[in-house]
Amino acid sequence: MTSTVQDATNSATGNPGPSDSGTRTTGILCLLGFIVVAALAFFATEPDDVQGDLVRIMYVHVPVAIMSYVGFVVGAIASGYYLRKRSPAADLVAQASIEIGVLAGVLTIVTGAVWGQPTWGTYWNWGDVRLVSMLVLVLLYVGYLALRGVGGDPTSQARRSAVVAILSAFMIPIVRNSVDWWKNRTLHQTSSLTDGQLEDLTLFTLVLSIGVFLLFFVWLTTKRFRLAWLEYQRDELGLGDAIAQRRAEAERGVEAAIANPLRDPASKGSEA
């Protein structure tokens, strides 16, 4: 493990912060993508026959829902890799992508509720399978973030977190199915993507929006990972650096004392 830490550290020490040309390019692409999606979503696409303008929230709601699932799955894969290779970087990738996944999950619930109020006449509907299962999943991963927040020995924390991330990912189908059987009904639309009822431009906008949001996920996760990596380096290398600094100071002090023995009686005494 030490060698992986060392390698990763060496490759990252040249990195001054969470940004570089790669993330900047990705960020600019995301921004341009969002502008194009917003223009298409608000002006170019037609309102829905039944839902009217409300349908436009779909261009955010569906992509963030996909983004949160991607975050959870990436988190589980990175955690599995951590348990095999014990690479601290993989642990931090898991942390970063699950944090973004939780954020996207909360956004999914909020956008769903905002859409639900005018459409169903209520912000929350316990009869809706997807709503309830998303809430339980987000709570599951909030627990993961709470576990990461307690501190303590970093290795044991990484191990515990990795196990929770993998277990939680396996809970996704169980939670989905149990909630599904619980009410056995849903107000939710069937998948807008696959039911073949979308017009060409609407479909194009939705797919483009999903693509842009996934790019946004990559951008956010990379940034979050870099930040976590810097924190990790600070914690991991902080003590070693501090000792090295004190040592260097001590050596400088001794050299100064040799060069000018009369200035400081204390160092003169130690020299004698």
Added chain:
Amino acid sequence: MFRDALLIAGKDLRIEARSRVVFSQVLPFAILALVLFAFALDADRVALRDFSPGLFWVAVLFAGLLAIQRTTNLEHDDSTIDSLRLSALEPPSIFAGKTMAISVQLLALQALLVLGVLMFYGAAIDSLGDAALLGVTSVVSSVGVAAAGTLYGALTAGIRGRETLLPILLLPVLAPVLIGATRAFDDALGSAAVNGWAWLALLGLFAVVYLVFGLLAYGILLEES
């Protein structure tokens, strides 16, 4: 492995029999929960009878958390888990043994709580089939809850704030058990027209999944850090 697991389970249950923490603290807590639910629902007998399966399972889960925390702390407070490992016991055996012990405690708790629900909430078991459904549901759910609880107990063992972390991590995981077991009890106690036996499939799946995960992952969690 099975013999080792039985040894561990026997040890935990012996400690429990001598200290009686489950009976002197966890069971009163569960009964208190039943009483508080009655207050919260304004002692409406019809509402209490209709909701008795759900209230029963919420009480079981909350009280179960205490039992799980207690069994986990047994090993981790004085690092006896290291002694267990030094006795050449494999982590899967330890997991299986602790799961058995918690299952037995949960079953004893439920047996007494069912009496409480019948008495306080006016729920009724009409036939032998219903009684069988009740019993099988209890056993399968207990194994699932115990397996997940043992695993998450080890996950949060020995870290700061474990008393609050365990519920945050475990309760969302147990949501499918709450749903499935409540529905099965709905059938057995006649509070809703559902097919309770079908819900056993979900409970069984949950128990199997967490048994497998526990056997696989318990060793990782016991590793030296």
